[in-house]
Amino acid sequence: MKFSLYLGKYKGIKVFIHWTFSLLLLWIIIANTRSGVDIGDTGWSLLFILSIFFCVILHEFGHALTAQKYGIQTKDIILLPIGGLARLEKLPEDPKQELNVALAGPLVNIVLFLLLGFVVYISGFDVEAIEEPHLDGSTILLYLASANLFLALFNLLPAFPMDGGRVLRALLSIRMSRVEATQIAGGIGQVLAIGFVFLGLFYNPILVLIGIFVFLGAQAEVNHIRQSSFLKGYLVGDALMKKFPIVAFDAPLKKAVEKLLDSQATHFVVVKNDEPFGTLSRDEIIKGLGDGDDSIEIEKVFSPGPLKLDLHMPLEEAFKRMAAENRKVALVYEDNLFMGILDQENIAEFIMVKNALNK
């Protein structure tokens, strides 16, 4: 993960914190200083925020470890100022599994709320003795307990793709197709997202960011689900590209540039001893040229270790795998025999054609 600080890992799941998180801490320090809050109190605010985000990490582990139970791995967990994100390699398609994975996060916050509440209770702290809200050593656990309750309830709002929205989609999928369920949940999510932005403008800038994030997230997931539904029933072989440029791994980059300018192709197959060895994309060529030298060998700029797919694999599965691994192109084989390539643009064209024929 770029621009992120690695915090550690648990059960093979790495946790990162995004650099923009430092802006949140800085914002608290500046806001506190400007309103004349002393250093001690600012320290308590920072500790409070960091504790909340620790609870957010635990929430994300709730999702990630539940997914792991169903054999779904999590690439990483990343903390952003607007919350956490467990990047699952794929989403469970079984409604019951999706329901459990979605509920596990907020459930962690409810458990934390009960635990912290219990600690506050047995410590004999008198809630009614608080005259005005003040964050310090005596009240921090109480506020942290309340924050966890808030996190659980907020995440359970049916604002797809937030947890509550996923719960809604899972429940809808029992009765209707996954595409329809996603469209309905996504529509509700977008309406709520607009509400977040509107409320956030008056009360809290972070809510504006969450609203934008939810709106775009809902859009992206609805599109993705619709697209993959068009691929149902087809195999990789149906969208295979048999014509593509080939370059040798030890050829100078200018050979690839000539071919790039001479064709529509955006992906090349790099060969070594007549065997496909990797791929070279337009972006990699441009990046290589950025160093100002077109005589460097292709070997220095290409991507080794290409994704290999079977010719008879369902196209939908291939599409998902490419999206999950963030691959724009894959090499296609039939019984160890190289048959051609599959790239995302070609899949997009395939979808457009099927979509047009469906109308």
Ligand SMILES: [Zn+2]
């Ligand atoms: Zn969650």
